[in-house]
Amino acid sequence: MTKSVFLGTLAASALVAGFASAGTLDDVKARGELICGSNTGLTGFGAPDANGEWQGFDVALCRAVAAAVLGDATKVKFVPTTGETRFTALASGEVDLLVRNSTWTFSRDNDLKLDFVAVNYYDGQGFMVKKDLGVTSAKELDGATVCIQTGTTTELNLADFFKFNNITYTPVTVADDAEAQRQYLAGACDAFTTDASGLAASRATMPDPANHIILPEIISKEPLGPVVRHGDNNWGDIVRWTYYALLIAEEKGITQANVDEIAASSTDPEVRRLLGVEGETGAMMGVDNAWAHNAIKAVGNYGEIFAANIGESTPIGLARGLNELWSKGGLQYAPPVR
Amino acid sequence: MANTEASFVRTEMVAPQEPPLSERGVVKWVRENLFSGPLNTILTVLALVSLFYLVKLSLPWWLHGVWKANSLGECRQIIADAYGPDATGACWAMIRERWHQFIFGFYPPEMYWRPILSFGLLFVALAPALFFGDRRNNLVILAGVALFLLLSLWALDNDLLHIALIMMMMAGFVALVLIAPRKLLWFTLIYPALAQFLLWGGSVWGPVLTMLGLAVLAVVYVVLQPRFGVVMASAMGFVAACVWWLALQSSVSTALYTLMPIGLEALDSDQFGGFLLAFVIGVSSISAALPIGILLALGRRSDMLLIKTLSVTIIEFVRGVPLITMLFTASLLLQYFLPPRTNFDLILRVVILVTVFSAAYIAEVIRGGLAALPRGQFEAADALGLDYWQAQRLITMPQALKISIPGIVTTFIGLFKDTTLVTFVGLAEPLRGITSIVRADIDWKGIYWEPYIFVGAIFFLCCFSISRYSMYLEHKLKTDHR
């Protein structure tokens, strides 16, 4: 009976919008919409709110790219991806860009044929335990039960860590962040391990944050960043430089509120180049010259995004730490716009 | 003559004596039904004890339910204030704030009338199939749909003009049923296109022209059938329709749209979620699976070795793997099998794979129906000189389908429940998809009983009523007199 719905939609969506041309940029422009692979729901980083509007730290980067490419931060569609489907969704062209707490690793870069274009959050894997357990170091966790999310780099790191330190553990594998937190709180595991940012976010939203401690050991490097398909360098550059533009904006004190004013009045040549007042920065990448201006206007600079979604004033309350600008002792460093 | 009244003959009956206490009323009922023997007594006591503990454990939680709060913390605070620090209670405030996401997903609130109208019209479209042109039942169902639409649209603050328009349309259906109940079948035929238009929006010409493609198929079939036979004619009709759909339709549709821009605001599939998604996947898969299932069932019973082998392979393969692997195929593998850089909507991919899945199950149900027919029916059809397709259409299929309807409904219930599995490929179905989205909100982090109970209750209502309907149908269709 609904065969025709099927055929109609097939005809409409598959064959009209489906056949993509060579470059992702052209696809996005032709479609008039950016498709961004996101989390299925991770507090602070990417989740839809009560109105179905996606919000979060990673989401803001997608919106910035949409603003840079299409001039409109609302023209972005979020496709929730799970740990299993995320890289396939990107590789198959289902999404143009994946911003979903994905760790940059050697094998993902080389074996999965993906390009990590930047690191928007420097993270590391840590452990959280209940205070009354009396544990102060991860090395004392011999024989403990540990909750881990499957399908991530964390389970490999965990196996390596315990093996290296010659201690044993029982893994409790969990599908998503909310479930891991529930099990940890219910006492189904002694320790909960994930990226330190996730631990802090979890702890902040617990009824009794003071009763939980995050152990000092950070057992891995987890550079999280936006991912694009291997081989589409132009598109990779656009995503990378949109991200850098947000960093430079913070460095130069350009905010969502004052970007128009600065564009009109600034005499700093780098700011003028960045905001498209002089030079042809946009044209070199194949986008509008006001790309960075649009991006900053849409979502604010890196510091603003951080503060609004996961910063210390939010319930998640993460400190900048490694993600502070290089000039303030962090690792976030953008090459010059020249 | 007064003395003929013999004093020893009573003129009125003695009032019957009350039966003994143990043989009447509640006592008798209890004795017979609950304590008729030692085993039964033990069972009753066990049942009562377990019931008591169940109620004792959960009743406070239900009674302490909070409906007005803005976060889980606030809920707990209210309960702690009212009933003491150790009291537990349900936090229904979450449902109150997020119910629309459980039902409609991310569908824009001002357009809720579209899914509601499609849902109501679904029953109008199903009415001819559900009740076989029985006028009274059709009227009852129409009245029910009208009432449902009126109440829900009014509750969602739609303006009176639109409600009045929709009510006029319903009045039209009532008139149609009164005049010619069989004609409602035409509405069933156009319903798929209508529902697609209502749900996804966009230009009205897309669905209209898609239906036109079906008309092309029908015309080609009618013209060619006498000359080339059923299979050839329908194959050619299908080819012609495909040519229309793939080559001509989009340009004609665009042209018409520029001439007459009639349409609704277009919506993307990613805005579908919750029970809306479950219904879209369930209903479209099962209805698309029905014709495919019939063909597969016929193929499995065919004399042609190749066709039989092919059908058996497809059916057994699909029935041999779990639905979840089919869904992962839709999300991970389908793009390997399609031409490079083809890509379409995840919902559509899921619907295609679920259709294939349910087609195999329906094929088995219909095969059961065909097998149940007495051999005489087939032989009678042959004796009348009917060819294969005439025999199928006029003799066997009507009977086989009639027997299979309860099985098909059961398959539908199973499929509807299985739509919850689409969460594992990242779609926002109500049970786990929407629930995890709600729990990602800081306000509702840590809530877990309430969403499951809410979603479970709605699933129960749907599935239970469908299965009751199936039982009614089974009873009604049982025309053999045993």
Next chain:
Amino acid sequence: MAYVADAPKASFRPSMLIYDTRYRSITIQVIVLLLAVLFVGWLADNTIQNLAAKDKDINFSFLWNRAGYDLDQQLIPYTNDSTHGRAAMVGLLNTLAVAFLGCIFSTILGVFIGVLRLSKNWLVSRLMTVYIEMFRNVPLLLWIIMVFVIFSEIAPAPKDFKVTDEMIAAGELPKASMMFMDSVAVTNRGTNIPMPLVEHPLGYVNLGFATANLTVVALFALIGASIYANRRVARHARAVQEATGDRPTIWWKSLLILFAPSIFFLWALGFHLEYPELKGFNFKGGLNVAHSFTALLLALVLYYGAVIAETVRSGIIAISNGQSEAAFALGLRPGRTMRLVILPQALRVIIPPLISQFLSLTKDTSLGIGVSYLDLRGTLGGITLNQTGRELECMLLMMLIYLLISLLISFVMNIYNHSVKLKER
């Protein structure tokens, strides 16, 4: 003179391929074959093109690479140094374990509920109706998740079992205690049950792809031999009965043959149970069963118990009243009526749907994904797929294995069905 039998020897004309029913079926088959071959070729061609575009190949060698992740339940030895293939094997065994136990327990529960549903006790039959309808009409996934949540929220933590000296001095009892004479501990992180162990194991033998535990193999062989010997004894007894009319008493022989060898074997090897004990964070020793397993199994049993109960009920109802009346008329007692008259007939009605329910149950073990149970889908189709990025290989292999399991189950059950089927002309 021409007879009708001498039909005109019609020469073959091409149009007969369409109009002549004798040839039309060949035409249709050829066309369908062509279309099918074209379709498969088209898929294969697309796949090759897509793989080339992504710079990938189809290669199963990853199965021999180090997996690097740990699993929380393994029936065969596995560490993170084992291969992906081994991990898949662990997953497969986990799937089979749940499926096997699920089929057994849900049949037991289903028969029990189905009979109670027909009980004359009003309260009990109503309760069973509520149970059946409640479980059948709500998605299985919901039950799996619910049972899991109940386990991890309501069960006590391991530290609640701790008995300290102060508590003994104060005469307090610990918050939770073990069940079944201190042998089973249900905590919020798993169920600890005693583990059967032998003191002098027979060792292992390496078969290349897997290692076989000789103790288990020997035990199974012994049980098989006992059952066979018992059959022989029973057959002999029947032969004597046929010949003389007296059946020799054999029950003690049967018992001896069935159980004595196994018990002696276990005793000789030093069989004992290792009980779980609270040490450090957790219970140590014994067998720790993860809640993901328990929840999945329990939910499957409850759900399919309800489904099977309906099958059993309809099977019993389908046997006409006349059968039991006839049995009573022959003087059979109710128990015998059920066992000798009703059940053998009801079984014929029950078994075909039961087969398909076993198949569905086996396939539905894949829903363990909802509670992260590491079955075949969790290892091969989950972590391995995700860590290696070989979705095509993993998915195809996984589908193939599921298909084989299903075919095997339906094969075995069909043989059984055939053996109990009413033999007609």
